[in-house]
Amino acid sequence: MSTLSYKKLDAYSTSGDLPDKMSVFQKCLQEFNASPINAKKCRQLLAMLLRLIYNGQAFPSQESTTLFFSISKLFQHKDESLRQLVYLTTKELAATSQDILMVTASIMKDIQQGDMIYKPNAIRTLSKILDATTVSASERLLKNAIVDKNPIISSSALISSYHLLPIAKDVVKRLTNETLETIQSTKYFPPNQYQLHDYYATNNTNLPSTSFMYQYHALGLIYHLRKHDKMALMKLITSLSENNSSSLKNSLAVIQLIRYINRILADDEGMINVLYPILSSFLKHKSDMVELEACKTLIGYQHLLKDDQFMQIIGTLQKLSSVPRTATRFAAIRLINRIAFKHPEKIMVVSTELEDLIEDSNRSISTLAITTLLKTMGAGSIESSSGVDGGENVDRLIAKMTSLMDEITEDFKIVIIEAIENLALKFPSKYKRLVKFLNDLLRDDGTLELKTSIVGALFDLLKFLPDAEAKELILMNMCEFIEDCEFTELTVRILFTLGEEGPLTSKPSYYIRHIYNRLVLENAIIRSAAVVSLSKFAIQCGGEVSDNIRILLTRCLNDSDDEVRDRAALAVKFLDSKQKKLLVADTQFDLGALERKLTNYLNDEANFNVQFDISEIPIITKEELKSLEYQKKINRLDQPVHETVSDEEIGDNNNKKNKSTESGENSDSATNELLKQQEYANELSTIPEIAEYGILTKSSSTPIYLTEKENEFVVNVVKHWFIDSGKLVLQYNITNTLPRSVLEDITVIVQSDNESYVEEFVIPLDKLGPDQTGTVYVSFSIPSITEEDSDILCAFGNTVAYTNKDIVDDDGTVDSEGWSDEYQIDDLEVEAGDFITPLYNSNFTSVFDQLPNAVTSVVAVSNCRTIENAVTKLKTILNMMPLDGSDFVSSDTKNHQLRLLGKDTWGGKVASQIRLAETGGKVVAKFEVRSETSNLGTYILNGSF
Amino acid sequence: MGQSFSGIFNRLWGVNKEIRILILGLDGAGKTTILYRLQLGTVVTTKPTIGFNVETLKYNNLTLNIWDLGGQTSIRPYWRCYYNNTAGIIFVVDSTDRERMDVACQELHTMLKEEELQESALLVFANKQDQPKAMTAAEVSKVLDLTELKDRSWSIVASSAIKGEGLTEGLDWLMDVIKDEQLQ
Ligand SMILES: Nc1nc2c(ncn2[C@@H]2O[C@H](COP(=O)(O)OP(=O)(O)O)[C@@H](O)[C@H]2O)c(=O)[nH]1
Numbered sequence A: 001m002s003t004l005s006y007k008k009l010d011a012y013s014t015s016g017d018l019p020d021k022m023s024v025f026q027k028c029l030q031e032f033n034a035s036p037i038n039a040k041k042c043r044q045l046l047a048m049l050l051r052l053i054y055n056g057q058a059f060p061s062q063e064s065t066t067l068f069f070s071i072s073k074l075f076q077h078k079d080e081s082l083r084q085l086v087y088l089t090t091k092e093l094a095a096t097s098q099d100i101l102m103v104t105a106s107i108m109k110d111i112q113q114g115d116m117i118y119k120p121n122a123i124r125t126l127s128k129i130l131d132a133t134t135v136s137a138s139e140r141l142l143k144n145a146i147v148d149k150n151p152i153i154s155s156s157a158l159i160s161s162y163h164l165l166p167i168a169k170d171v172v173k174r175l176t177n178e179t180l181e182t183i184q185s186t187k188y189f190p191p192n193q194y195q196l197h198d199y200y201a202t203n204n205t206n207l208p209s210t211s212f213m214y215q216y217h218a219l220g221l222i223y224h225l226r227k228h229d230k231m232a233l234m235k236l237i238t239s240l241s242e243n244n245s246s247s248l249k250n251s252l253a254v255i256q257l258i259r260y261i262n263r264i265l266a267d268d269e270g271m272i273n274v275l276y277p278i279l280s281s282f283l284k285h286k287s288d289m290v291e292l293e294a295c296k297t298l299i300g301y302q303h304l305l306k307d308d309q310f311m312q313i314i315g316t317l318q319k320l321s322s323v324p325r326t327a328t329r330f331a332a333i334r335l336i337n338r339i340a341f342k343h344p345e346k347i348m349v350v351s352t353e354l355e356d357l358i359e360d361s362n363r364s365i366s367t368l369a370i371t372t373l374l375k376t377m378g379a380g381s382i383e384s385s386s387g388v389d390g391g392e393n394v395d396r397l398i399a400k401m402t403s404l405m406d407e408i409t410e411d412f413k414i415v416i417i418e419a420i421e422n423l424a425l426k427f428p429s430k431y432k433r434l435v436k437f438l439n440d441l442l443r444d445d446g447t448l449e450l451k452t453s454i455v456g457a458l459f460d461l462l463k464f465l466p467d468a469e470a471k472e473l474i475l476m477n478m479c480e481f482i483e484d485c486e487f488t489e490l491t492v493r494i495l496f497t498l499g500e501e502g503p504l505t506s507k508p509s510y511y512i513r514h515i516y517n518r519l520v521l522e523n524a525i526i527r528s529a530a531v532v533s534l535s536k537f538a539i540q541c542g543g544e545v546s547d548n549i550r551i552l553l554t555r556c557l558n559d560s561d562d563e564v565r566d567r568a569a570l571a572v573k574f575l576d577s578k579q580k581k582l583l584v585a586d587t588q589f590d591l592g593a594l595e596r597k598l599t600n601y602l603n604d605e606a607n608f609n610v611q612f613d614i615s616e617i618p619i620i621t622k623e624e625l626k627s628l629e630y631q632k633k634i635n636r637l638d639q640p641v642h643e644t645v646s647d648e649e650i651g652d653n654n655n656k657k658n659k660s661t662e663s664g665e666n667s668d669s670a671t672n673e674l675l676k677q678q679e680y681a682n683e684l685s686t687i688p689e690i691a692e693y694g695i696l697t698k699s700s701s702t703p704i705y706l707t708e709k710e711n712e713f714v715v716n717v718v719k720h721w722f723i724d725s726g727k728l729v730l731q732y733n734i735t736n737t738l739p740r741s742v743l744e745d746i747t748v749i750v751q752s753d754n755e756s757y758v759e760e761f762v763i764p765l766d767k768l769g770p771d772q773t774g775t776v777y778v779s780f781s782i783p784s785i786t787e788e789d790s791d792i793l794c795a796f797g798n799t800v801a802y803t804n805k806d807i808v809d810d811d812g813t814v815d816s817e818g819w820s821d822e823y824q825i826d827d828l829e830v831e832a833g834d835f836i837t838p839l840y841n842s843n844f845t846s847v848f849d850q851l852p853n854a855v856t857s858v859v860a861v862s863n864c865r866t867i868e869n870a871v872t873k874l875k876t877i878l879n880m881m882p883l884d885g886s887d888f889v890s891s892d893t894k895n896h897q898l899r900l901l902g903k904d905t906w907g908g909k910v911a912s913q914i915r916l917a918e919t920g921g922k923v924v925a926k927f928e929v930r931s932e933t934s935n936l937g938t939y940i941l942n943g944s945f
Numbered sequence B: 001m002g003q004s005f006s007g008i009f010n011r012l013w014g015v016n017k018e019i020r021i022l023i024l025g026l027d028g029a030g031k032t033t034i035l036y037r038l039q040l041g042t043v044v045t046t047k048p049t050i051g052f053n054v055e056t057l058k059y060n061n062l063t064l065n066i067w068d069l070g071g072q073t074s075i076r077p078y079w080r081c082y083y084n085n086t087a088g089i090i091f092v093v094d095s096t097d098r099e100r101m102d103v104a105c106q107e108l109h110t111m112l113k114e115e116e117l118q119e120s121a122l123l124v125f126a127n128k129q130d131q132p133k134a135m136t137a138a139e140v141s142k143v144l145d146l147t148e149l150k151d152r153s154w155s156i157v158a159s160s161a162i163k164g165e166g167l168t169e170g171l172d173w174l175m176d177v178i179k180d181e182q183l184q
């Protein structure tokens, strides 16, 4: 037999071609039903079957069931290895087979009997076989297995219980004591643990006598049983971290503990005082993973830490960034990089280490080191106000980057390009050197992807850098670039941008010449773009320039390409009729809304009777578009690797859905907010009473919770403003978390403390079963801002009223008798920020100076100990955009000026210049608010801070 | 010499061959108790069998593969998945459960109609004879219509799994019949 065919027949092979599914299926049926059973053959067949399954080959329900039953017959054979394979396969087939309960008794027997090698396999398979009706029969078994002295058996029982949570939470809850006992216990591998495998048998010195892994599993289970009970959770955490946390010996368990601490903090930052000592005790640990996790968690709460506390984290990261293990160094530099996003000045102390890391043999590490250092350059510029110039540093870094650029792949180059862009955006004073670096890079060879990213970065700088000189520098470089650019699409984009920006510069003719060259030298696609671009110069520059361009365009009427001719003809026509608006648009449709409305329209032919109504699509001005883009950019800048506290709710679909939408929002919050807004508008327009209100002006972005998230009822609310018709609709989303109650006739009683808010109607909710969420709408008419003496701020008291009916049996039958009850939830406030959306402008001072209505006032910002806290608070409450990098607060400063800009719901601009000073742990703010809409400034200052 | 002689014996008798026996009957009849009484010689505490138990045991030099299938209504439909290759059926009846005697009768006759079981011998245990109100084997035989059975070796034995009475007697009969049939 040749080696080749021998290999082919190797049942346990994991490489090479997959065996044929149908023939494996047939052979399995034949062998498994034979009498007596040939254990060896069956093992081989099961291995092949598993390989098929692991490679994604699924068996349809009927075949799977047939296989399942024939495999169940193998329980008659006592061969241990065969039994293990039976379990592995049964576990895989359980999902696709019918009537899997048939193996329950056999599995339970294996679990009850002595210390078989396959006992853990049996336990794990059991959790896949049980359903809600049979699970209670396994309670005793699981209890015994959890406290078994064999750690492997204990672990498998813990994991199985975890997987049973969704179908039998009650039963699993009764395992709490056993699980708690296990966390703190010490279990050793059985003496024969390593004899089972040839490899260890010959190599049995220094083998660990336990891994303590069951601690990790037990902790994971107990967390799920206790997570809704904060007190119990805190007790668990403190008891496990007592005595310098010696009770948890498994580092995964410690990491998990740190994550649970993080979840508590995410819910309630006030706990930091209690939890900080625990977290900081993990900053020095024998496992680097634990140290990293502790650093990571603490960094998430850096705004709550004192400087010396923070330095401890830096100290640990400093140590970790020079260990031999690459993964650890990478993780450490990633965390340092994350600190740099908010507080570059705090990592100045490790800049020597960072510079060393540029030379790291791992390119991911060296790239991260560079992007991190780039951020500290920004911080340097803040300090440079006191005289020290960061210029030297920047030059040195750029020199290092330039030499590194030759060595790294394009992916890394793109990362660095983004970092440079972000730096230049945040700290415009550094732009010159950085723009030069980008320009040089643009001239080097590179693929389309690389060039696109450089051009993209330059475009952004063009848009957001306030300096006219910077703009021209970039534009001129682009002109040079397209003289010799092999990528049509990039050239087209650049031509478009030249048309947008060029006419506003000091020497348009320079650009016109370069664009004209394209008309002569390039392909039809580029020529048509050049035509459009030129026409923009013509309409805006006027005079001789305009006439000359008209001549050029007339020549294009003879172009060999249809599109070029058409565009030229159109441009000439518009020029002659002075239709400036048709050539240069200063507004555009909200493309997201347009797409959605069009899709809706096209989806139903019945719509075609009526013309598509374009007037329903919101129009966005260039300025607003810029705000959105800027916000998007800055958000990406502020959230490097967004760590969502992922609280996995197994079996809780509701929650899962929320989670996925949440993380979606993080990725691109501005666009998503727009989409969300449209979703709300669509939803509300289906309710006849509310549809009458007309256009929805604004909805509050994230739902505001009026209860704890683990309450019997969880209520959150969204405010919908209809400014044109003077209405406010409160959307109360109510979730019934009581497992055994049905709520009926649910309504919300709302009391307003401002009598200008008059309740108009309530749309109550008929019924809410366990774990269901429903909505109650309450509508108000609102005061008008233009009237003197009116007050638009308000607080609402909220009470949920309902009839409670118990569920009396497992079929969900509801008791016909119920009782009515009321439940008071938190108040809801209308703040000035409700009427404002953030707005971007590269020149704050000129906007500020031009706004007519000015008010000033001095207030103390409550509950804020640092200026940084106050900045965050003010920008959230007022819902305005911080400009000129003024939301960046150097940690050691006592004085700060915050500049905020926004647009109000009446269409006017509003700007605030706020001087903040910190004295004795208190922050005082001197406000100067200017607005187009009269009175708005007063409301802003009347709000509570 | 001795080796070759036992070789012939084995071939005839198939020591290597396992004899498949099914224990069937309504839930609570005493099937699981009987299985473990035969295997371990003691009375075990049982829970309703969700699925089946299978045990291999040596009985008079024979290797028996005994399948005890759960008797609940929900599990009965799956009995047929295990009929293939069955040499003998042990049908256990709770002799005190007069109310469900006709259900037992129905299940028994439905099962016996199965193609795969035409060659299998039938042993009925009229179980729980230790109970005062138990029906006698003859009475059970009558309600189960056993006399109607044609072309099948069958027998009914009064038993008590708890006391261990009647079990060996019944099994001995079953082995004899199976032996005979296989020798033919
Ligand atoms: N008194 C008495 N009880 C028995 C006898 N055999 C079984 N049982 C009891 O009947 C119940 C059901 O037995 P089990 O073996 O689980 O029945 P299965 O459902 O047919 O497997 C258990 O409580 C047994 O102790 C018997 O011969 N006499």
Ligand SMILES: [Mg+2]
Binding pocket: B028, B031, B032, B033, B046, B047, B048, B049, B068, B069, B070, B071
């Ligand atoms: Mg049973």
